[in-house]
Amino acid sequence: xxxxxxxSAEPNPSAGPMTEPAPAPRRRVPxxxxxxxxxxxxxxxxxxxxxxxxxxxxTSSGTVQTALRLALPIMLAGLGGLWAERAGVINIGLEGxxxxxxxxAAWGGYQWGPWxxxxxxxxxxxxxxxxxxxxxITFNVNHIVSGVAINLLGAGVTxxxxxxxxxxxxQNPRESPAVPKFDTFSVQPLTDWLRSLEDLQRVxxxxxxxxxxxxxxxxxxxxxxxxxxxxxxxxxxxxxxxxLRLRSCGENPVAAESLGVNxxxxxxxxxxxxxxLAGLGGxxxxxxxxxxxxLEGQTGGRGFIGLAAMIFGNWRPGGLLGGxxxFGYTDGxxxxxxxxxxxxxxYGAVLFLVALAIFQLIRRRWxxxxxxxASAGLLYALYWYTDELPEQLTPYAPHFLTLxxxxxxxxxxxxxxxxxxxxxKGEGG
Amino acid sequence: MRRMRGVVLAVIALTGAMSLVACAKDAGRRGSVGGQAAAxxxxxxxxxxxxxxxxxxxxxxxxxxxxxxxxxxxxxxGRGDESFNDAAAAGIDRAKEELGITDVREVTASHQESExxxxxxxxxxxxxxxxxxxxxxxSYADSLEAVAPEFPNVRFALVDATVEGAPNVTPLLxxxxxxxxxxxxxxxxxxxxxHVGFVGGVETPLIQxxxxxxxxxxxxxxxxxxxxxxxxxxxxxFSGFNDPEKATHSTRGLLDRGADVIYQxxxxxxxxxxxxxxxxxxxxxxxxxxxxxxxxxxxxxxxVIITSMLKRVDVGVVDFLRAVAKNDxxxxxxxxNLKENGVDYATSGGKLDDIEDVLEAYKSQIIAGNIExxxxxxx
Numbered sequence: 171x172x173x174x175x176x177x178s179a180e181p182n183p184s185a186g187p188m189t190e191p192a193p194a195p196r197r198r199v200p201x202x203x204x205x206x207x208x209x210x211x212x213x214x215x216x217x218x219x220x221x222x223x224x225x226x227x228x229t230s231s232g233t234v235q236t237a238l239r240l241a242l243p244i245m246l247a248g249l250g251g252l253w254a255e256r257a258g259v260i261n262i263g264l265e266g267x268x269x270x271x272x273x274x275a276a277w278g279g280y281q282w283g284p285w286x287x288x289x290x291x292x293x294x295x296x297x298x299x300x301x302x303x304x305x306x307i308t309f310n311v312n313h314i315v316s317g318v319a320i321n322l323l324g325a326g327v328t329x330x331x332x333x334x335x336x337x338x339x340x341q342n343p344r345e346s347p348a349v350p351k352f353d354t355f356s357v358q359p360l361t362d363w364l365r366s367l368e369d370l371q372r373v374x375x376x377x378x379x380x381x382x383x384x385x386x387x388x389x390x391x392x393x394x395x396x397x398x399x400x401x402x403x404x405x406x407x408x409x410x411x412x413x414l415r416l417r418s419c420g421e422n423p424v425a426a427e428s429l430g431v432n433x434x435x436x437x438x439x440x441x442x443x444x445x446x447l448a449g450l451g452g453x454x455x456x457x458x459x460x461x462x463x464x465l466e467g468q469t470g471g472r473g474f475i476g477l478a479a480m481i482f483g484n485w486r487p488g489g490l491l492g493g494x495x496x497f498g499y500t501d502g503x504x505x506x507x508x509x510x511x512x513x514x515x516x517y518g519a520v521l522f523l524v525a526l527a528i529f530q531l532i533r534r535r536w537x538x539x540x541x542x543x544a545s546a547g548l549l550y551a552l553y554w555y556t557d558e559l560p561e562q563l564t565p566y567a568p569h570f571l572t573l574x575x576x577x578x579x580x581x582x583x584x585x586x587x588x589x590x591x592x593x594x595k596g597e598g599g
Numbered sequence: 600m601r602r603m604r605g606v607v608l609a610v611i612a613l614t615g616a617m618s619l620v621a622c623a624k625d626a627g628r629r630g631s632v633g634g635q636a637a638a639x640x641x642x643x644x645x646x647x648x649x650x651x652x653x654x655x656x657x658x659x660x661x662x663x664x665x666x667x668x669x670x671x672x673x674x675x676x677g678r679g680d681e682s683f684n685d686a687a688a689a690g691i692d693r694a695k696e697e698l699g700i701t702d703v704r705e706v707t708a709s710h711q712e713s714e715x716x717x718x719x720x721x722x723x724x725x726x727x728x729x730x731x732x733x734x735x736x737x738s739y740a741d742s743l744e745a746v747a748p749e750f751p752n753v754r755f756a757l758v759d760a761t762v763e764g765a766p767n768v769t770p771l772l773x774x775x776x777x778x779x780x781x782x783x784x785x786x787x788x789x790x791x792x793x794h795v796g797f798v799g800g801v802e803t804p805l806i807q808x809x810x811x812x813x814x815x816x817x818x819x820x821x822x823x824x825x826x827x828x829x830x831x832x833x834x835x836x837f838s839g840f841n842d843p844e845k846a847t848h849s850t851r852g853l854l855d856r857g858a859d860v861i862y863q864x865x866x867x868x869x870x871x872x873x874x875x876x877x878x879x880x881x882x883x884x885x886x887x888x889x890x891x892x893x894x895x896x897x898x899x900x901x902x903v904i905i906t907s908m909l910k911r912v913d914v915g916v917v918d919f920l921r922a923v924a925k926n927d928x929x930x931x932x933x934x935x936n937l938k939e940n941g942v943d944y945a946t947s948g949g950k951l952d953d954i955e956d957v958l959e960a961y962k963s964q965i966i967a968g969n970i971e972x973x974x975x976x977x978x
Contacts, residue, residue, distance in 0.1 A: 460874040506852025
């Protein structure tokens with residue numbers, strides 16, 4: 171689905187920047203197929219690693235469940251970033267909106283139950299988004315400055331509100347009383363069958379069964395809605411006239427205006443929706459089974475990681491889902507088992523890099539091939555000469571991984587063209 | 600022709616990859632998921648040495664402290680945190696009763712405040728004539744180092760840390776490892792899988808004292824017990840004290856591997872540990888700092904909390920105020936041990952009734968000095 175970059179061989183430099191030269195280049199792989207391909211590659215690499223290192227933990231349903239839970243808030247924050255940035259507004263205030271979401275979820279949940287909590291989280295997040303929208307769109311405040319302000323504001327406002335409302339009930343201004351949670355559901359007969367498959371410990375089959383079972387047991391409505399929001403975002407933003415107009419505001423607002431699009435309105439809608447999504451991300455830290463409720467500082471930078479996941483995913487819903495899943499999976503592994511499994515991931519990375527090198531070899535792109543091959547060798551040496559990673563490093567494995575992938579992928583990223591730019595109605599000239 | 604060569608190269612590389620695939624190392628298989636399902640072979644129970652365990656702290660002597668004006672600087676959370684701030688507050692409340700102290704000012708730190716704010720808070724208390732002044736939490740260590748020399752006639756006390764070169768600062772230290780040893784023994788006796796776990800918030804020397812004591816206690820009671828340790832974050836990254844979500848997943852990982860008694864020293868993340876234990880069949884948890892069985896915000900998890908390692912900051916505070924009232928600080932112990940009731944284990948809930956004699960026996964052995972508890976793991 172990427173706009174194919176043919177800039178190096180641009181035949182006509184005087185062509186407008188927004189027009190793709192005809193004839194349209196042939197797309198080899200459609201988006202859904204490449205997504206399936208990536209999933210297949212990931213499963214193959216992980217299950218091969220799991221088999222050869224003798225660590226079934228890598229694909230156990232417990233690990234996958236943890237990964238899903240950890241990925242959820244990151245994914246929702248990333249979706250929030252996607253909506254805002256596709257409309258041309260940088261949203262570094264996701265963290266603040268998420269904090270407001272956690273407070274809203276705890277308050278609404280405590281008063282009227284989990285569904286109301288979810289709604290309140292979205293509303294509170296949207297309020298944060300609205301403030302950001304007023305600052306950046308109406309008053310043209312620098313997007314980064316406003317975003318940082320929202321982060322400080324989110325932390326401050328919730329601190330004030332929780333002292334005001336929660337402290338008399340919980341006797342502690344830093345946390346809410348216990349909040350009712352969403353019930354969870356399992357796809358019963360299917361998961362029992364998958365469990366028996368997983369317990370067989372056969373290569374491949376058990377891995378896939380473990381992964382599927384992890385995704386199908388203890389699913390809460392919040393999880394389901396959050397995951398559905400990814401395709402929903404895709405169809406709204408890429409397959410509807412509304413989405414086309416919204417994205418055009420992020421690519422070239424002046425052109426959009428000349429075609430009669432009310433840019434202000436679309437930007438406002440996008441940034442408010444962005445806040446609501448980040449707020450839902452906050453709810454995913456409060457309303458899931460076993461979570462204690464609102465706690466000051468509990469988001470711990472997940473909003474920023476969501477933003478990174480979105481950039482990782484090249485400002486696309488499928489890509490950000492992959493980024494969030496990668497982060498959640500690595501984090502889940504290191505939290506559950508730590509040193510050994512993350513060490514085994516090194517081996518998995520070697521397999522992946524070798525595959526990449528072969529792929530580049532077939533396409534006869536020599537430099538990427540050499541780089542991939544050399545990194546594979548280096549990682550393998552590291553893997554071979556160590557038994558486990560130092561305990562002090564493993565908590566940051568997900569961050570390292572994200573950093574590395576971002577550094578590798580940065581060449582191919584394409585942000586919306588007018589992102590962060592100021593726009594005034596009628597100034598297009 | 601060039602295409603041919605590419606294919607040949609690819610074939611070579613593929614062969615290489617295949618051989619690499621067979622080169623994965625065997626994992627050192629430190630026990631499989633699930634663990635052995637048999638209780639521990641327990642070591643012989645030590646002898647109870649009578650007469651060593653103090654039943655009360657009260658010395659009987661009536662001391663008048665009504666002339667004292669006490670300043671109390673809480674760490675983040677303050678009164679109501681159901682942790683060590685509350686324990687300090689309980690100490691003040693008791694001192695008011697026992698010593699007749701009436702003039703107390705309490706101030707509380709806020710999240711992520713700067714060093715200057717801490718210093719001026721302490722300075723303000725000293726300038727307003729409060730003496731003694733008690734600072735709760737090691738985060739005050741640096742500020743006290745700066746402020747204490749400015750007020751040589753004011754007596755300061757600092758919970759959980761020492762200040763070098765400031766004779767007017769009395770450190771109130773606790774031997775967390777001794778209390779943790781006892782709950783380690785309890786964990787070994789209660790475990791059905793002979794496999795227990797420890798979840799630490801942040802890997803600091805303070806939390807390592809908890810780990811070291813727990814490890815040694817469990818091994819003393821059951822030499823072949825397996826103890827799994829997990830810290831949420833490394834030193835310097837204090838988010839590990841405040842992330843119950845991470846604690847839940849780490850605990851689930853420990854439980855999935857077969858640990859069935861989990862001891863937590865993870866501050867605000869501790870709730871996540873209890874939530875995960877509450878979810879698992881037959882698993883038990885051990886709380887920390889105060890009697891977590893009695894905490895209102897943890898009432899939902901009460902059934903799984905078999906005991907808590909008590910760190911009696913209240914005892915330290917009362918002892919210090921008593922010493923100041925008598926104008927004799929020489930009687931203050933360097934570290935508040937089991938002997939001084941500075942640390943202990945909780946019995947509320949009655950889950951330890953059957954093994955209390957064992958724990959008391961170990962306790963007496965530690966007080967007598969027959970068991971020396973290390974304060975660093977693996978040392």
